Amino acid sequence: MDLLDDDPSGNTPEFSVSELSGAVKRMIEGEFGHVRVKGEVGRVSRPRSGHVYLDLKDDRAVLSGVVWKGVASRLETQPEEGMEVVATGRLTTFPGQSKYQIVIEDIRPAGLGALMAMLEKRKAQLQAEGLFDASRKQPLPYLPEVIGVVTSPSGAVIRDILHRLRERFPRKVLIWPVAVQGQRCAPDVVHAIEGFNALSPGGALPRPDLLIVARGGGSVEDLWGFNEESVARAAAASRIPLISAVGHETDTTLIDFVSDKRAPTPTAAAEIAVPVRMELLGWTGEAGARMTRAMGQRIETRSQRLRDLSRGLPRADTLLDQPRQRLDILADRLPRALIRGTEQRRVALSDVAGALRPSLLARTIAHGRESLGRRTDRLSLRPIEREIARSRDRLDTLARRLGEAGTRRLEDPATRLSGLSRLLETLSYKGTLARGYAVVRSGEGHVLTRKAEAEQAAGLEIEFADGRFPVGGSAPKPKARRKPGDKPEQGSLF
Known part of the structure; x- marks a missing residue:
C-alpha cells in the first residue's frame, strides 16, 4: 500500500494529446450529432476560400461556427453581424485550437423582427449611398416600343400584365422567366436585369425601352428575394427605366426604393407603362376637329376682313379717269410745243453761223501751227544719246567683271587640284620606296609584314621604287660548291 501511495502515476492510464482530442471529438459528435x-451573429469572416466563419453568442457565451463554401452559396439568408438567427448543424471539435464549434448546414432569421432589423440596416446603407435619391431616377418613356417583363412565366402576374397591355395599348413584350421566391430568386432577377441592359439597340433581339419587375403578393419571407442587396443594386444600375411591381399595395421591398417608378400592383405597372389607346384616339380626333374648326374660323375671319377692306378701295375706272384726261391735254399741247422748239433752235443756229467767218478760222489755224512749231523745237536727240552712252559704259563694266569672275572660277579648282596632287605624292608609299625602302609580297600578292609570314609563303615578290623583283622561295637555299669551269644554274641569283 505504501508503494502505491509513493507512485505518482498510480493506476491512471496515459493518453496522447491526439488520442484525448479524438475521444472528446467522438463524444461531442455522438451526443450532439444534429x-x-x-x-x-457576432464576428463574420469571409476569406477568399469561400467559407464563412462566424460567432453565435448570447449574453453569457460564444459558440464558433463555420459554413462551408458549398452550403454558403445555397443559403437563402446570408448571415450578417447583429442578426438574430437560428442555425442548424452539428457540433464538432477543432483539435488544432482545442475548441469546439458548430458546422452550420442552414441558417435562418429568428422571426420577423430579425428580418425587419436586417432590412432596415440594408435600407439605411443604400440610402446613405444615394441610391434612393429622386435626382437619379430616369423618366419613363411615354409610349415604349418594347417592354421587358421580369417575372415567373407560369403565374397569374404575367397574364394580368399582358391582358392589361392588350386592353390599353398593345406593345411588344419580352419575358425573362425567373424564380420569384426562394434562394434562386435574387440571382435570377439580377441576371435578368443585367441581361436586358446588355442587349444592343437595333439587334436581332430588340432592347426593351422599359422594364417591369413583377411578383404577386406574399409574406415577408416570400418577398425576401427582392430585399436582397444585389437586386437593389442591379435595379439602381439599370440604364433602362424600371418599374417595380412586387406584392400588393401594402407590400414594400428594397427594389421599390431604387426603381424609377413603383407600382402598387403588377396590373398598375401595365397601366403606368402605356397610355390608353382609345383615349389617345379620342383625344387625337377631338384635337383634329378643334384644329379644323379653328382653321375654318380663321379663314372666315380673314375673308370678312378682306371684303371690308375691298369696299374701301376705289373702282378701277375711277382710278384711270384723271390720268386719261391728263393724257388728252398733253396730246393737244404736243404739236405746238414741237413747232415752238424747232423755231427756237433755228434762231440759235443762225446766231452761231453768223459768228463763223473765214478770217477767224485762218487765225485759229495760224495760232495752232505756231504752237506746234514750238513743241517740235523742244524734241532733241542729245538726251537720248547721253542715256545710250551711259548704258554702254555700264554694260562694259559688267562684262569686264563677268570675265574676271569666270577666270577666277577656273583658276581656283586648278590650284586646288595641284595641291591635292602634291599631297598625294607626299603621302604615297612610292615616295617611301624612293628613299630606299621596299615592299615584300607573297606569291599571291598579299603584303607581308612579319618574318613568320615570309617563311610560310610559297614565293616572294619585292617591290622597289623602279619595279618589282620575284624571289623563288621563302628562304634562300645553301650555295653548292661549283667546280672550276661549271656554269651557274639557270634562275640563280648569284
Missing part, C-alpha cells in the same frame, strides 16, 4: 442553436 442541433439547432438560436443566437446573435
Whole structure:
C-alpha cells in the first residue's frame, strides 16, 4: 500500500494529446450529432476560400461556427453581424485550437423582427449611398416600343400584365422567366436585369425601352428575394427605366426604393407603362376637329376682313379717269410745243453761223501751227544719246567683271587640284620606296609584314621604287660548291 501511495502515476492510464482530442471529438459528435442553436451573429469572416466563419453568442457565451463554401452559396439568408438567427448543424471539435464549434448546414432569421432589423440596416446603407435619391431616377418613356417583363412565366402576374397591355395599348413584350421566391430568386432577377441592359439597340433581339419587375403578393419571407442587396443594386444600375411591381399595395421591398417608378400592383405597372389607346384616339380626333374648326374660323375671319377692306378701295375706272384726261391735254399741247422748239433752235443756229467767218478760222489755224512749231523745237536727240552712252559704259563694266569672275572660277579648282596632287605624292608609299625602302609580297600578292609570314609563303615578290623583283622561295637555299669551269644554274641569283 505504501508503494502505491509513493507512485505518482498510480493506476491512471496515459493518453496522447491526439488520442484525448479524438475521444472528446467522438463524444461531442455522438451526443450532439444534429442541433439547432438560436443566437446573435457576432464576428463574420469571409476569406477568399469561400467559407464563412462566424460567432453565435448570447449574453453569457460564444459558440464558433463555420459554413462551408458549398452550403454558403445555397443559403437563402446570408448571415450578417447583429442578426438574430437560428442555425442548424452539428457540433464538432477543432483539435488544432482545442475548441469546439458548430458546422452550420442552414441558417435562418429568428422571426420577423430579425428580418425587419436586417432590412432596415440594408435600407439605411443604400440610402446613405444615394441610391434612393429622386435626382437619379430616369423618366419613363411615354409610349415604349418594347417592354421587358421580369417575372415567373407560369403565374397569374404575367397574364394580368399582358391582358392589361392588350386592353390599353398593345406593345411588344419580352419575358425573362425567373424564380420569384426562394434562394434562386435574387440571382435570377439580377441576371435578368443585367441581361436586358446588355442587349444592343437595333439587334436581332430588340432592347426593351422599359422594364417591369413583377411578383404577386406574399409574406415577408416570400418577398425576401427582392430585399436582397444585389437586386437593389442591379435595379439602381439599370440604364433602362424600371418599374417595380412586387406584392400588393401594402407590400414594400428594397427594389421599390431604387426603381424609377413603383407600382402598387403588377396590373398598375401595365397601366403606368402605356397610355390608353382609345383615349389617345379620342383625344387625337377631338384635337383634329378643334384644329379644323379653328382653321375654318380663321379663314372666315380673314375673308370678312378682306371684303371690308375691298369696299374701301376705289373702282378701277375711277382710278384711270384723271390720268386719261391728263393724257388728252398733253396730246393737244404736243404739236405746238414741237413747232415752238424747232423755231427756237433755228434762231440759235443762225446766231452761231453768223459768228463763223473765214478770217477767224485762218487765225485759229495760224495760232495752232505756231504752237506746234514750238513743241517740235523742244524734241532733241542729245538726251537720248547721253542715256545710250551711259548704258554702254555700264554694260562694259559688267562684262569686264563677268570675265574676271569666270577666270577666277577656273583658276581656283586648278590650284586646288595641284595641291591635292602634291599631297598625294607626299603621302604615297612610292615616295617611301624612293628613299630606299621596299615592299615584300607573297606569291599571291598579299603584303607581308612579319618574318613568320615570309617563311610560310610559297614565293616572294619585292617591290622597289623602279619595279618589282620575284624571289623563288621563302628562304634562300645553301650555295653548292661549283667546280672550276661549271656554269651557274639557270634562275640563280648569284
